[in-house]
Amino acid sequence: MSRxxxxxxxxxxxxxxxxxxxxxxxxxLLHGVHAAGHKLIFYERDxxxxxxHRDLAEPDFCNIVFYTSVDELLTRHxxxxxxxxxxxxxxxxxxxxxxxDAVANLAPKRLCFYDxxxxxxxxxxxxxxxxxxxxxxxxxxxxYFTFSGGKALDRLRDDFGAERPQPLYCSVDLDLYRNTGExxxxxxxxxxxxxPDRQPTLERLLFEPARKLPxxxxxxxxxxxxxxTDWPANVQHIxxxxxxxxxxxxxxxxxxxxxxxxxxxxxxxxPSVRLFEAAACRTAIISDHWPGxxxxxxxGRAAVVAYGTNDVISALTNPDDSRRSRLAEEAxxxxxxxxxxxxxxxxxxxxxxxxxxxxxxxxxxRTAQSG
Numbered sequence: 001m002s003r004x005x006x007x008x009x010x011x012x013x014x015x016x017x018x019x020x021x022x023x024x025x026x027x028x029l030l031h032g033v034h035a036a037g038h039k040l041i042f043y044e045r046d047x048x049x050x051x052x053h054r055d056l057a058e059p060d061f062c063n064i065v066f067y068t069s070v071d072e073l074l075t076r077h078x079x080x081x082x083x084x085x086x087x088x089x090x091x092x093x094x095x096x097x098x099x100x101d102a103v104a105n106l107a108p109k110r111l112c113f114y115d116x117x118x119x120x121x122x123x124x125x126x127x128x129x130x131x132x133x134x135x136x137x138x139x140x141x142x143x144y145f146t147f148s149g150g151k152a153l154d155r156l157r158d159d160f161g162a163e164r165p166q167p168l169y170c171s172v173d174l175d176l177y178r179n180t181g182e183x184x185x186x187x188x189x190x191x192x193x194x195x196p197d198r199q200p201t202l203e204r205l206l207f208e209p210a211r212k213l214p215x216x217x218x219x220x221x222x223x224x225x226x227x228x229t230d231w232p233a234n235v236q237h238i239x240x241x242x243x244x245x246x247x248x249x250x251x252x253x254x255x256x257x258x259x260x261x262x263x264x265x266x267x268x269x270x271p272s273v274r275l276f277e278a279a280a281c282r283t284a285i286i287s288d289h290w291p292g293x294x295x296x297x298x299x300g301r302a303a304v305v306a307y308g309t310n311d312v313i314s315a316l317t318n319p320d321d322s323r324r325s326r327l328a329e330e331a332x333x334x335x336x337x338x339x340x341x342x343x344x345x346x347x348x349x350x351x352x353x354x355x356x357x358x359x360x361x362x363x364x365x366r367t368a369q370s371g
Contacts, residue, residue, distance in 0.1 A: 004037050005352070006038075007041075007085060007088065008086070011088075011093060011114070012044075012116075014026050014062075015044060015066075017053075017242060017243050019049070019053075022090065025171070027059070027061075028171045029344050030059075032171070032345030033348065036342070036345055036346070041080065042062050045068075045095075046068050055242040055244065065077065086352045088113070089103065091120075092116075096133055100134070104137075104140055108358070109359055110352060113145065115147055118147045119152065123266075138160040141162070144163070148167070150267070152268075167347075169344070171341045171344035172276040172335060174340050177281055179251045179281050180251040181251070182252050186217045187217050187255065188257055188312070189253040190206055191222060193222045193223055195261060205308075206218060209309055210232040210234050211232050213234075216234065221238040222240070223240050250278045251281050251283065255283070255316065256278040257286050258286070260288055265288075268292045271297075284324045284331070285304065286312055287306065297334070298330075301330050302327060302330040
């Protein structure tokens with residue numbers, strides 16, 4: 001690194017993890033970037049549903065600036081955006097298409113996109129849904145950071161014209177996620193906002209095992225579950241769990257369950273941040289199957305892959321507790337070396353620094369012309 005970079009991020013949310021996984025993903029990454037000596041400003045739309053559930057309003061690793069409209073953002077902060085060494089716009093930013101066009105018109109030195117929802121984004125663009133990103137905008141980014149690897153990279157490049165798709169999986173802050181040493185409370189737990197496409201799998205891999213194992217204890221943490229949800233008697237529901245309580249939550253589970261959204265299963269190579277968080281807390285993982293899982297958590301070595309109710313029951317009733325410990329330790333070792341926030345920050349920074357800033361290109365062009 002020749003000098004500290006000034007990096008601007010426009011994202012869905014950093015201050016609130018309520019109902020979204022973006023906040024914890026950004027926190028781990030940006031904490032790592034800050035620790036590497038760089039300066040960060042995060043612009044977040046001030047919306048009521050996050051304002052009333054803020055669990056990190058004043059982070060110590062970057063400045064948060066709240067704005068109420070696109071006009072306010074451009075009127076008050078255009079110079080900061082224009083002069084930054086890199087501007088990164090995230091997926092699901094409100095008025096994202098308008099913001100991308102406006103920021104591109106400011107001609108920042110480097111313009112990047114961080115797609116934390118790549119499978120969802122590609123599915124949206126295929127059907128003409130341009131909620132936060134227009135198809136025509138994909139090629140304008142110097143780096144298109146993507147939550148997904150594998151075939152998603154080829155699709156971004158070949159079908160959508162991304163100049164430089166770069167895998168940037170979610171990560172975990174090892175300073176915040178660690179085993180707390182608390183006594184076990186639950187045999188199996190799940191952390192996630194209600195999603196209609198995940199619910200059938202949650203029913204199959206947690207609700208049904210709970211009904212068949214009434215002597216065991218289960219827990220689901222997350223908002224937006226319908227009032228008519230048929231909770232088994234031995235399943236505790238926690239409406240919202242702030243990140244400050246995640247480590248304790250995972251540490252009190254024998255196993256934790258990962259359930260993957262349909263779009264992410266279809267795309268493959270799209271690990272959930274919950275997998276990394278649980279592994280960092282040395283909690284054994286049970287996951288549904290998705291293409292690429294063996295790259296991150298080899299089945300039988302670092303996780304139990306469950307295809308149905310009986311797979312979960314088998315794992316929960318296995319009397320060999322040392323096997324559970326081995327799964328947890330293998331998963332932890334993989335996360336600590338490859339998927340920490342500091343490791344992810346290195347990938348992020350290397351990709352940015354490998355792109356010459358546009359003012360340098362322009363200067364080189366002018367020099368060549370004058371010569």
